[in-house]
Amino acid sequence: MRRYLFALILGLSGCAILVELGLWQLRRLEWKQAVIARIEAQIAAEPGPLPAPGETSEATKYAPVRLTGTTGAQELHMLSGYKGQGPAYEVITSFQTGGRTVLLERGLVAEVDKDVARPPVELTVLGNLHWPLERTSSTPEPDLSRNIWFARDVPAMAALLGAEPILVVAREVTGDEQAISPFPVTAEGIPNDHLNYAITWFSLAAVWAGMTVYLLWRIRRRTM
Known part of the structure; x- marks a missing residue:
């Protein structure tokens, strides 16, 4: 019985941690999408004047x-x-x-x-x-x-x-552009791999769950 309990606790704990990491990456994905949407809106806004000297900041970026x-x-x-x-x-x-x-x-x-x-x-x-x-x-x-x-x-x-x-x-x-092609600022280069990270953590959680089931099956076989 102790073997079953230890394997079950280990399996559930590992799955819980991995699932939480995946959920955290989904929260990060939502945050990053909001950041990218804000930057895209800033890029496409109506043009204004140059900021005064010394007034440049993250708020004026893009x-x-x-x-x-x-x-x-x-x-x-x-x-x-x-x-x-x-x-x-x-x-x-x-x-x-x-x-x-x-x-x-x-x-x-x-x-x-x-x-x-x-x-x-x-x-x-x-x-x-x-x-x-x-x-x-x-x-x-x-x-x-x-x-x-x-x-x-x-x-x-x-x-x-x-x-x-x-x-x-x-x-x-x-x-006269003098054969220079504009290469404008876009949000495309901003890294956003949080969905891939989330899928990785959820996949590891599934593998951990499968290994836990296999371990429980092995314990059962040995105790029969």
Whole structure:
């Protein structure tokens, strides 16, 4: 009887823990879906003005803006890529607008067009504010001699280009795009694997339950 009781307690406890982990992931899924829906609504909202200097925060992240101004003479190139088409570079430059200079991520150029001369040009840009946190301890330092960056480091890029640490990612561009394809901000890249995690925990719970039934069956066979 003690063997039955121990196996039953072990089985029920393990199943309860695994099911609770699965339910927790479902709660996280609901939270993440709400976050993504909020970000999508923020991206698609009516454009407004640039935030005042020093007023950038998570509350203004993804906010749409419409700006008219002139691109800078110097570009920064971040290694990126076209899906299914190979390597490319994201072009980031300073942008003078309304008496201020901010960073503008104009979009992607193919690898062969990286170093093509693109003189300053006047543009009207519909874009979104963004504060990407891409740089980690494992991110290589930018190769300044070849003008290749491996992550968007807004403060460092702004300091190099003499701009405010405000990044606008272009969504629509009116004017001479100079063969640069806008690569707008979307919510597609935000990780949301909570459903897969929940399925994994529930599957483990089912396996644990099956192992418990098998263990009880083995105990019964031995005691017959």
